[in-house]
Amino acid sequence: MEKIELKNVDKTIYREVLDNGLEIIIIPNEKISKKKNYYLNYGTYYGAAINEFIPKGKTKMTSFPKGIAHFLEHKMFETESGETAFEFYAKSGSYVNAFTSYKTTCYVVTGNKKLKENLEYLLTFVNRPYFTKENVIKEQGIISEEAAMNDDIPDYVAFKTISKNLYKLSPYNTPILGTIDSIKSITKEDLYTCYNTFYHPSNMFLVVGGAVDPDEIIKITIDTLTRLNLEPDNCIKVKHYKEPLKVVKEYEELMLPVKTDKLALGFKMDRANFPIKNKVILNLYLNMITSLCFGASSNFREMIRKRHLVNRSGYYFQDVDNIITFMVEADSLNTPVYLKELENYLANLKIEEEDLERLKKVWVSSEVIKTDYADSIVDAVVDDLINYHKVITNYIDLIKNMNITTMNKVLKSLDFSNKAVVKITNNSLQND
Amino acid sequence: MDYVKKELGAYNIHIIKTKLYKTITVKIFFREESLKENITKRNFLSRIMMLGSNDYKSKVDLTKAEQDLYAVNISGTNRRIGNYLDTGLSLKVLNDKYTEKGNFEKSLDLLNSLIFNPKVTNESFDEEDFNTVYEEYKTDLNSLVEDKMTYALIKGLEATAPNNVISYRGIGYIEDLEKITKENLYTYYNHIIKHDFVDIFVLGDVDEEEITNVIRNKFKINTYKKQPIKALVTPLKITKSKIVKENIKAEQDNLVITLNLNNLTDYERNYPLSLYNAILGGGTESLLFSEVREKNSLAYTISSSPNKLDNLIIIRGGITKGKSMEAVNIIKKILKDLASGKIDDDKVNKAKEYYTSAIDDIIESPFQIIESYYMIELLGVDDIETKRKKMLKVTKDEIISVAKKIKINTVYILEGSDNNGEN
Structure with missing residues (x-):
């Protein structure tokens, strides 16, 4: 077992890769801690953005209904014995859930009793699919309600529409849930095909944190997976998309009974144009730009608040393979003026060195605070695995190394010319 | 975890000494009887107090000051607990061991400033901040219907017992918002400072005596003695469903x-x-x-x-x-x-x-x-x-x-x- 010190935060993590290919990361509490909770996260590198691939044992690239990764996640909770995973975990008052993103599907368990049984069960139910025609039809009803719930949230509709208008080829153009039609077209056979292709140890990870002993975790995992007799499989072939830089549709307006306009904007940029090739470091700089230029300490935010241009707004970078998209979401009180001010501001983004240095100090503090919370560290490690397929152990050094020269280069490489705008409004005349 | 409560007359200090966290957390609770007409004012007040104070003239200044103190995190919440309206103002910051000596006390000063030195001139809140909060709050109240789950809950409770405390809208009321002025808001602020029940909690690796003195010196609250009310709401009359x-x-x-x-x-x-x-x-x-x-x-x-x-x-x-x-x-x-x-x-x-x-x-x-x-x-x-x-x-x-x-x-x-x- 590899032992890795997280620098500057008095924390040790343990890493092991089993013979069958499963990567295990363990972040135990300090010995003296009285906390009893443990956090388990068992994930596969298979999510909503992986919809075209060569199924295991086949040779032809095949496309599957949108939303199938999420559907599969729901169905994993059913077992042949009839007892659902929910029922099992309730016996020890533990929590179980699962999340599907574009890149991964993760199954999580939190509890403070019966660690051994709960870990064994997690490894077992995720490796023992049980799909029937009937339970697939039942799930279509439940997931359709999940989709209906989302469609009743105007912000979600704005996000869904901007994604469709931004991306031509990338699966990011469709919601993780899929569409009502694609959900209804999913079959039991499709589910098994996807399952068999992506749910095996060499394509999965297990992250464990909290009140746990690393040796015990490794032993339980090896014993359980040996019983299940799982094989590695290293030849997954997934379709890659070269997303064009140009947006699909530059402007769209939707009418919904909203009280304020909902805006969603996306600015597509070519990853190749950025001066930093290391994804981890580039993301740090991009997040720093978001915080400094659009966070609570920015003059832009102060201005739009004082002039009552927006009520709420969010800004972030989305990472879509060869494309990096700057996203904006806003509840707008004065759409034409806000859009004009935003455009002016984006054309002249600047960062002062003292502001950069101040926020670096904040980020370092957050890294230290995070180590108090086992769930936060587990989440952070899982995020690293999702984004980089490895754990980043030197964030504090990376943050400390950030500098204004590189920052200026990154700022210079931002290009806001490929833009899509979605506006949801109650009255198409009121603001134009 | 050692717990100590100290009754200081005007307020209580509760100290929870523990090494479980690298941070020190302070939370100050203000509470008073739940009157419908006060809910909106109280929310308004929390919002405006989080925008700044006489020492931090803008949200930008305030945010930068928080960041300089190693990202001290300040937040405020309002809720109803039975017959009480309850406001919690809190700070969480790394223990000085992980930052520098005096950082925690400076963080307390910042919280203290937000609560006791609001941006007020001539007995009224700052006009620009007032207008900003007013517009944001008005939009939130008007947009309520867009969040259908919350909207259904509010309407469901109102259908259950309109005008009863159980159906009071935690988010507030547009008709009450329209009655708020920067002057009467300041009157209400003074009412809270002088009349609310106050409890101050400190959690972290702190020295009991030292922290008591620090709090005593910084938080000069002098509330009038008053009788506590019963938190439990009288059950609704049984009617046909x-x-x-x-x-x-x-x-x-x-x-x-x-x-x-x-x-x-x-x-x-x-x-x-x-x-x-x-x-x-x-x-x-x-x-x-x-x-x-x-x-x-x-x-x-x-x-x-x-x-x-x-x-x-x-x-x-x-x-x-x-x-x-x-x-x-x-x-x-x-x-x-x-x-x-x-x-x-x-x-x-x-x-x-x-x-x-x-x-x-x-x-x-x-x-x-x-x-x-x-x-x-x-x-x-x-x-x-x-x-x-x-x-x-x-x-x-x-x-x-x-x-x-x-x-x-x-x-x-x-x-x-x-x-x-x-x-």
Whole structure:
């Protein structure tokens, strides 16, 4: 077992890769801690953005209904014995859930009793699919309600529409849930095909944190997976998309009974144009730009608040393979003026060195605070695995190394010319 | 974890000494009787106080100051606890051991400034800040209907007992907002500072004497002595249950069912009721989840939660459009079965496990720890270890006798339709 010190935060993590290919990361509490909770996260590198691939044992690239990764996640909770995973975990008052993103599907368990049984069960139910025609039809009803719930949230509709208008080829153009039609077209056979292709140890990870002993975790995992007799499989072939830089549709307006306009904007940029090739470091700089230029300490935010241009707004970078998209979401009180001010501001983004240095100090503090919370560290490690397929152990050094020269280069490489705008409004005349 | 309470007359200091966290957390609670006309003012006040003070003239200045103090985190919350309106203002910051000497005290100064040195001139709040908060708050109140789940809950409670404290809107009222001026807001601010009950909690690796002196010197609160009120709301009168429906353009129905708790003893409210709710709709193992969602595929979300101090249980669900009454009939059967004693021992045991896990979860967060001590202070409930022991001893018969005292008050359905309904 590899032992890795997280620098500057008095924390040790343990890493092991089993013979069958499963990567295990363990972040135990300090010995003296009285906390009893443990956090388990068992994930596969298979999510909503992986919809075209060569199924295991086949040779032809095949496309599957949108939303199938999420559907599969729901169905994993059913077992042949009839007892659902929910029922099992309730016996020890533990929590179980699962999340599907574009890149991964993760199954999580939190509890403070019966660690051994709960870990064994997690490894077992995720490796023992049980799909029937009937339970697939039942799930279509439940997931359709999940989709209906989302469609009743105007912000979600704005996000869904901007994604469709931004991306031509990338699966990011469709919601993780899929569409009502694609959900209804999913079959039991499709589910098994996807399952068999992506749910095996060499394509999965297990992250464990909290009140746990690393040796015990490794032993339980090896014993359980040996019983299940799982094989590695290293030849997954997934379709890659070269997303064009140009947006699909530059402007769209939707009418919904909203009280304020909902805006969603996306600015597509070519990853190749950025001066930093290391994804981890580039993301740090991009997040720093978001915080400094659009966070609570920015003059832009102060201005739009004082002039009552927006009520709420969010800004972030989305990472879509060869494309990096700057996203904006806003509840707008004065759409034409806000859009004009935003455009002016984006054309002249600047960062002062003292502001950069101040926020670096904040980020370092957050890294230290995070180590108090086992769930936060587990989440952070899982995020690293999702984004980089490895754990980043030197964030504090990376943050400390950030500098204004590189920052200026990154700022210079931002290009806001490929833009899509979605506006949801109650009255198409009121603001134009 | 060592806990000490010090009564200083005007307020209490509660010190929870622990090495479990690298941070120090301070939370100051202000509370007063829940009067409907004060809810909006109180929310307004929290919002404006978080924008700055006389020492930090703008939100930008304030944010930069917070960042300079190693990212001290300041936040405010408002809520109703039974008959009380409760405001919590808190700070969380790394212990000086991880930053530099004096950082914690400077952080306290910042919180102190936000609370006791607001941006006020000539007995009135700063006009620009006032207008900013006013516009933002107005938009939030007007947009309420866009969040259909929350909107349904509000309307469901109002359909249950309009004008009763249980249906007061935590978010506030547009008609009350329109009455707020920068002058009368300052009057209300003074009222809070002089009349509210105040409790100050400090959690972290601190020295008891030292922290007491620091707080005493910084927080000069001089509240008048007053009589505490009872937090528990008088139960609603038992009436025939009613069904209220409203129409809205939406893709699904939002269902809210309120259940009256009739004549529960304190013991029943604190113990068997928690288990009853866990069995009914507390999580993915509950009857609501398994019957309404898993067996009948009528919902994605469906759950229940007890508002103990309001003597209510609230069931909420997002139901397939047009099928709410199907769900209601299933729920009625579940309630009837529980009252007639059809409860598996297995379900009772699972509910107890659920509860004891939640107790062990408390130490995972400083705010949860503070909250549990605050509830002891406010409601006189048992401490954590007593709770654990008593909960494990609850019998199935006790749960059944609670089940018999529970009756549907109102079924409220916010029906999704393709047309714009009247709203």
